[in-house]
Amino acid sequence: MKTKMIKDPIHGSIEFEGQFELELKNMLSNPYFQRLRRVKQLGFSDHVFPSATHSRFAHSLGVYAVAKRLLAIVEPDVKRGEWSQQGKACLAAALLHDIGHGMFSHAFEKAMGLYAIRNPGLKDSPLMAAVDHEKVSPQIIIDSSIGCALEKMGGVGFPKMVANMISKKDKQCIYTSLVSGQLDADRLDYAKRDPYFAGVSSGGIDLDWLMRNFQVSDGDNGRFLYVDSKAYVSLEQFTVTLFQLYPTLYLHKRTRGIEYMFALLMSRVFERIAGDDEKQAGLTANHALVRFFRDPANLENALLLDDSLFWGSLHLFQEADDSEIKTIATRIASRNFYSMHDIWKHADDAAADNPKMKTLDASARVKVLNAVCKKVSEDLQKQTKIWSESCYYDNYPRKLYTPLNKEGGDPQQINVEVGGKVVDIVSISPIVASAARFSIHRVYYDEAEEGLRGHLEAAICAGVRDRLDEQLKDGA
Known part of the structure; x- marks a missing residue:
């Protein structure tokens, strides 16, 4: 049977061979999958890193390519794509894992979250569910034309099997771990793809070396992948690379600021639609955003939610009668973004001159600074004479790794064999065991006020001084 190939700058040739894989290849033409061409992998990051314009479509193909290599280790005797039923579901899940992402990926979920804060009572509403990609993806896989295609490939229960792998219904399943785990095809692709397109330096991942050293074993917690001690440094490098991409790329101050302005704009637009006053937002009753808002459970409306919908509507928002919508849209269009105060930087500067801070090790220092920043942010938001509606506190905690510490191996941990025993990487890696973590603590605001x-x-400066003295006194 003929093999089809797609060229990719990260993985070289992504091959589809055998009947099942070719059927997956044909599914790329499905409108739900084609929509991912119009959803950027990194949202607004290209406003900071101009070449970071790669799509969820390309990333999904990359995840498929990595999953196929991992699957070949789990099922080493398979030839020409004749995988087991679980193997086929694994490949389909890898390809479809992001099928439910809305415009600008996670930024749209953030926008709806802000709308819910401004309009309480929406937590379990169909609208909130319709922007949660973890809920939308299984729905598309089971209930749309994607589900019909999958059913033809693998039978009546096949779409649900695929959806369950993405949703991690069975965490002890090795096939699930290849799609969704701490060392999965998703992370192995974007940890290489995202820095490549953004043009940022990172520790890198030696994917070929890992593939040569992965082995499969069985334990009390199911089958799992592991490496022996000679290759664990590559896994260590993977965790560090992924960790460092967050402050460098994913949580860049400018990107987060644009995401907030987008969220603020969209929440105001949704408020106008909710009040049957979409004309004030510059929209007509038939506009895609209006149709989605009024019938969010309709998957056909989800098809319309891509990045181009927002950019194509931006000029309408700029001409809106609602002054808030008009102002924010104009500022986004002209790159006149909100200003920002970094609470962590203020705390870091204050700590540099404090004798007690100089006696602390790095871990204790980070713990103190994080506590100071949290307290300062809480105090700031209570100061009604200062804190206004335009102010936004941005906090995001990130840790290097989440240890499970299951001896004997587990599909959901990073496993290393040492001394004849398989253990969690945290047991043998001083770097991973360091429990390194960081948080951002930033305040965005409209400097026009x-x-x-x-x-x-x-x-902020006064609060940092007071709270730092308080933390160091309590810890003394």
Whole structure:
């Protein structure tokens, strides 16, 4: 049977061979999958890293390519794509794992989250469910034309099997771990793809070396992949690379600021639609955003949610009668973004001159600074004479690795064999065991509000000094 190939700058040739894989290849033409061409993998990151314009479509193909290599280790005797039923579901899940992402990926979920904060009572509503890609993806896989295609490939229960792997219904299943785990095809692709297209340096991942050293074993917690001690450094490098991409790329201050302005704009647009006043937002009753808002459970409306929908509507928002919508849209279009105060930086500067801080090790220092930043942010939001509707506190914690510490191996941990025993990598890697973590603590605000910049900065500086003294006194 003929083999089809797609060229990729990360993995070289992505091959589809055998009847099942060719059927997966044909599914790329499905409208739900084609929509991913119009959803950027990194949302607004290209406003900071101009070449970071790669799509969820390309990433999904990359995840498929990595999953296929991992599957070949789990099922080493398979030739020409004749995988087991679980193996086939694994490949389909890898290809479809992001099928439910909305415009600008996670930024759209953030926008709906802000709308829910401004309009309480929406937590379990169909609208909130319709922007959660973890809920939308299984729905598309089971209930849309994607589900019909999968059913023809693998039978009546096949779409649900695929959806369950993406949803991690069985965490002890090795096939699930290849798609969704701490060392899965998703992470192995984007940890290489994202820095490549963004043009940022990272520790890198020696994917070929890992593939040569992965082995399969059985344990009390199911089958799992592992490497022996000679290759564990490559796994260590993987965890560090992924960790460092967060402050460098994913949580870049400018990107997060644009995401907030997008969220603020969209939440205001949704408020107008909810009030049957979409004309004030510059929209007609038939506009895709209006149709989605009023019938979010309809998957046909989900098909319309891509990045081009927003950019194609931006000029409408700029002409809106609603002044808030008009102002924010104009600022986004002209790259006139909100200003930001980094609470962590203020705390870090204050700590540099504090004798007690100099006696702490790195872990204790980070713990103190994080506590200071949290307290300062809480205090700031209570100061009603300073804190306004335009202010936004951005916090995101990230740790290097989540240990399970299951001796004998587990599909959901990174496994290393040492001394004849398979253990969690945290047991033998000093770097992973360091429990390294960081958090961002930033305040974005509209500097057009008279005096706001100075008032915020003064309050943050004073708060940092007081809370730092308090933390060091309590810890003494």
